[in-house]
Amino acid sequence: MAAGQANRLPRGGRIDRSRPLRFSFDGKSYAGYAGDTLASALLANGVSLLGRSFKLRRPRGIVGGGAEEPNAVMQVGEGAAARPNLLATQVELEPGLAARATRGWPSTRFDIGAALDSFGRILGAGFYYKTFKYPRAWWKLYEHFIRRAAGFGKAPDSPDPDRYEHRNAHCDVLVAGGGPAGLMAALTAARAGARVILADDDVEFGGSLLAGGDAIDGAPAMDWVAGAVAELREMPDCRLLSRGTVFGYHDHNFLTIVQRCVQEADAAAQGPARRPVAERLWRVRAKRVVLAQGAFERPLVFCNNDRPGVMLASAVSGYIHRHAVLPGRRAVVFTNNDSAYRTAIDLAGAGAEVAAIVDSRPGGAGAIGQRVKELGIPVLAGHVVSDVSGRRRVRGAGIARWTGEPWSAVEITLRIDCDLLAVSGGFSPAVHLHSQAGGKLEWDESQLCFLPGEARQPHDSAGAGNGKLSLGDCLADGLRAGKAAVEALGLNPPEIEIPATNESPAAPIKALWRVPAAKDADRCPKQFIDFQNDTTVADIRLAVREGYRNVEHVKRYTALGFGTDQGKLGNINGMAVLAETLGKPIPEVGTTTFRPAYTPVRFGAGAGESVGALYDPVRKTALHQWHEAAGAPMEVVGQWHRPRYFPRNGEDLHAAVARECLAVRNSVGIMDASTLGKIDVRGPDAVNFLERVYTHNVDRMKPGRCAYGILLGEDGMVMDDGVMARLAEDRFYLTTTTGGAAQVLDWLEKWLQTEWPELEVWLTSLTEQFSTLAVAGPNSRALLEKLGCDIPLDRESFPFMHVRTANLAGMPVSLFRVSFSGELAFEINIASGLAPDLWRKLMDVGREFELTPYGTETMHVLRAEKGFVIVGQDTDGSVTPVDLGMNWLLSKEKDFLGKRSLARPDCLRADRKQLVGLLSRAGCTVIPEGAQLIERTGQRAPVPMCGHVTSSYHSASLGHPIALALVAGGRGRRGETLFAAPPGREPIAVEIVSPAFYDPKGGRQHV
Amino acid sequence: MLLIECPWCGPRAETEFSYGGEAGIPRPADPDALSDAEWADYLFYRSNPRGAHRELWNHAQGCRRWFVVERDTVTNRIAGSFRLDETVPVPASAAEKQPEQGD
């Protein structure tokens, strides 16, 4: 026996005694073995007090052996890699593992909050709703108190260093759960030639067989498991995922599995350079699903049933057989069914004294009762354990005779000393995934549990999860489900014989939802239903007295089934007590809804590789490298990275933007406008089509013409804008906003495909294929001429709002005489591959004109000086072209999308918000964008608002700040004074003016 | 995540598609002839049924084609996908609707 591991059995178990290892719990060092869980290692070391309960801070120990464990919630690891809220029963022991109980505050052994237990009455159901209510100003304080006291794990405060990945998979049959039924189903499907994925959340396959001394075909059951697993591993189309929890069952047989990866193996496979994957999220689309996740044993509900040392009988058997750990020396077994008799036999076999089996059924057990008798274990049939003594550890069981009356008081007539109380209240099939998939649940009165009923998706349940509790039934049911799955797939099911088992028939379970106490249920010591959330029988009865009837409401009021538990341990007992209190049958009370995730899933697993640089795709223009080399800070627009400004000699944003603006106004500037959406429209019906979607008269445009165009939604609101160029009779070229490119293309396609399929028009996105270099300023023409252009660029030959194809510096380009700055300007469209070369040549030749590259910020200022809107900044989806003063764009001679809506009464209101310019009265204040506009200062809140600022900049060209705003009835209010009211600042007096601040007649762009 | 059959590309994951709302709502031939109420009916009002629902989907990350899917809004079961130029069969009858489900 290893030093310190007082509860470790000298032989047996599936632990590796050749690999001893050390770990720590709450700062203290302990010894364990490879193959232990944190829970089994703690039990081996005799650590029975693991934490304090959520609300009442009662001492708690390990109850279960798997996902149902309510108490042993751990924080594992330190610093950034710390993982909160892991169940000790599911944590594989690793060398150096450091764990802390997440519930103790400030320590597990001494807990200030334990004093709260004495005030149990004020911490009853609805405690939080009732206590932390008034006064409102104290809410923040209450929250702090509740969070401190709740004591759940601490989230790491720096980025998770672990690596995660996602994998997609498809299969014919996904089997969730690798116990006897799951293995049988997987074998059946795999032998039929189906592609199979078998996932089990445990380290090893075998399920309940790992925990018991079962025999199959006359040999240890685990031999059969080993054979089945070996056969499945040999199959080419079978994937076995151990440590893989199927935690989500979504629509159309899409399931999610989180797999804890064995770090060493992964590290070896991938080389030392890369951190190994910690967890892998499988996204599986399965044709058929077999759910074989087994059943959870239910605790029994009696006074002080939460004391450390009260454990589920099946968990006790599991620790003995699997981990060679004996959790107690002198045990009492308390049950209402036959299964716990095996635990008594297991305990006796491991050398413990079984003081008694207390069986609530007057008739006791079936055939297994005889075996127990032969071992000399006393059986008290028709008795219950009504109360236990001991605080940090069970010291004894108080036993009473019971007649079977649900709420009758009983008298404790016998006390038996014990340090372990193994309980079994029957089994609840793990119907979580079945329920997530939309399947119904049906109450089975003979087995006292909900069984999976009609399925909504192509899935089936098998084994204990389907109410088949004996091993033989499990194997047969797995075979049945496997055959059904392959038959549904059109495959031939193989001939498989059901392996032989040696079980004797069991006596039926008898309902015992709440063990009677010496006093009535509201005055007796606490009878816990949900250990994790400290929900008691009295809480549920109180909720009913206060008027709660619906199970979902009672759940929320009492916190039953919250937290990691999600109804695994206490749900059925809670619903049964509720039903009893309401005087209704259990199926009428119904169950609460099961939702993903089945067990807690780390955020990192959900994110996978999509973190940091891989969070979102980055789109870069062909000129990106030049911008980076020039030191331009980038602005993210959609997924595009665009240069915001080009600082020189340590300039800040404002200095750089002022310089860039003046360069455009006085000489010439150049901007990379490649991110504009570009759509090629061609076909004999192109004009007809564009007439229907754009507001202006498209058919009047001759080839070579450009026009500013807007797109409206059918609701009449501005959706996008851009330049339309007619390249030929049957060919157009559209630009869209940077962010709207994909949306516009989809929108156009939708109309073309769904509404007007008779039109012969084809749409092609050219956004990536062409780059756009905007050259703007009075010297832009001279610059292009100097560079060498094969067409005349003078005003007569190439007027404003026209398009030409040309050769520029020997490269084929399209030139658009359009302007977003109000200056003489050319937008050069060139194949993206040639763009960097052209840009460099422009910069070379441009030195003579002090050609100045400018970014998005200068572009914004220049257009605002002209009163040009940016869709999405100056508009917000509730703005019509009329609101923007664009009536001139709306054709009266045709219909177009959204036109009818402009005549809706709401669009005709005189007080609609309209685009205006604003000047601050003081002359020097840049009004914050987004500031609300009010009529007068000095009003009491809530102050009516009459508009808001949409764009605001300092204009270097004008020498003062300017702003655009949407103001109710604004166009008719020129010259009036409003106040911009940014939060936390003095109101700023502003004057309503025309939005066209600079060159309002537009002469400069026409030269 | 739904598995949607694109009539051109075959079954694909929902993430490849974008949703286009209720299908079979033709744009009025002469919007100006409609009253405000009639126009609002076209613009804003949708049937939002409990059960079989004809809806438009676009294979946005695939062939970019719009098509019609008949989906049960309770169970998400898909009865079929149809090209816009196909004659779409009569929708699933109310009798086939799923009984009430919890959520």
Ligand SMILES: [Zn+2]
């Ligand atoms: Zn497609």
